[in-house]
Each structure stands twice: as structure tokens, then as C-alpha cells.
Amino acid sequence: MTYEDKIGKQKFAALVDDFFANRYIDRGMRKWQGYYLSDHTAALKKQAKAESVTYPPLSLQEQPYVRMILLRAYAEGQSVTLQLDLQTPNGQMLPPITGKVAGLSDSDVVNVDGQNISIDMIRHIDLIPFPV
Structure with a gap:
């Protein structure tokens, strides 16, 4: 009970x-x-x-050089690592984006790793060489 x-x-x-x-x-x-x-x-x-994790700002590269690397990576199917010229609200650089260049458009937009990025926003770009 x-x-x-x-x-x-x-x-x-x-x-x-x-x-x-x-x-x-x-x-x-x-x-x-x-x-x-x-x-x-x-x-x-x-x-x-x-x-x-903080990402130091890499050197600012000229737009013709950035475009040349993007075109080369797209033509040869290589990957790139790029840093955008954007910062977080607390002043830190955004993490780098790494991936294959999937396409370029006439409106200065590039598709890297599934993300559409304005070419003018790219601060630094490096071509990732193929393994030997």
C-alpha cells in the first residue's frame, strides 16, 4: 500500500x-x-x-600572380592552399582553405573545395605540388 x-x-x-x-x-x-x-x-x-589556434597573415600577393596560380591549378588538376584577406571579429586571420580548383567564372569567382570565393578576397595562394 x-x-x-x-x-x-x-x-x-x-x-x-x-x-x-x-x-x-x-x-x-x-x-x-x-x-x-x-x-x-x-x-x-x-x-x-x-x-x-592563430593563423599569421601571409604575404599579400598581386592579383595577376593569384590568377596565374589559380589557372595553373585548374588546368593541371592540382590543389591550392589559400588565405583570404578576411579577419574574425577579434582580429585573427581565418584558417587557410585547401582544395582543388573546381572552376573559374567570368565574374572573378573561383570554386575551391566546394566554396565560391571572390578572387579579389584572396590574400595569399600556394600551389600544392604533386607528390614525386
């Missing part, structure tokens, strides 16, 4: 409502902090480490 059966359903419901309304103090997120799994903490550490 349960306590609910002893005192009746209505009194038990009133007792429960009173307990949660007046006596129970919810600790919020503090009660969940012990439930973080190792996978979660590892992922959080990996994200924090990735955000703390």
Missing part, C-alpha cells in the same frame, strides 16, 4: 503540489554538471583548442 492510497488521491496531489510550490529548491544546471560524458568534454576541449 502506498502513501497515496492511505491519504487519498486528492490529499496526495495537494501535498505534492505544496511540496514543489513551497519547499523544493531547484538547483538549475548545477545538478547536471556531474553528467557530462567524456565525449562531451573531449569535444569541448577540441573546439576550444581549434578556436585558440
Whole structure:
């Protein structure tokens, strides 16, 4: 026999409502902090480490040179590594983009690794040579 059966359903419901309304103090997120799994903490550490990596600004290259490298990489099927002339809100350079040049358009847009990039936004580009 349960306590609910002893005192009746209505009194038990009133007792429960009173307990949660007046006596129970919810600790919020503090009660969940012990439930973080190792996978979660590892992922959080990996994200924090990735955000703390800084990329130094590479030398600013002239547009004709950038276009020549892009055309050569596209014609020969080679990959490139490029750094955009953009910064994060805290002044850090964006990570470099590495991939094959999938195409060039007449409107000065190049597709590298599935991303459409304006050629004017490329700060530095390097051709990745084929392995010998």
C-alpha cells in the first residue's frame, strides 16, 4: 500500500503540489554538471583548442600572380592552399582553405573545395605540388 492510497488521491496531489510550490529548491544546471560524458568534454576541449589556434597573415600577393596560380591549378588538376584577406571579429586571420580548383567564372569567382570565393578576397595562394 502506498502513501497515496492511505491519504487519498486528492490529499496526495495537494501535498505534492505544496511540496514543489513551497519547499523544493531547484538547483538549475548545477545538478547536471556531474553528467557530462567524456565525449562531451573531449569535444569541448577540441573546439576550444581549434578556436585558440592563430593563423599569421601571409604575404599579400598581386592579383595577376593569384590568377596565374589559380589557372595553373585548374588546368593541371592540382590543389591550392589559400588565405583570404578576411579577419574574425577579434582580429585573427581565418584558417587557410585547401582544395582543388573546381572552376573559374567570368565574374572573378573561383570554386575551391566546394566554396565560391571572390578572387579579389584572396590574400595569399600556394600551389600544392604533386607528390614525386
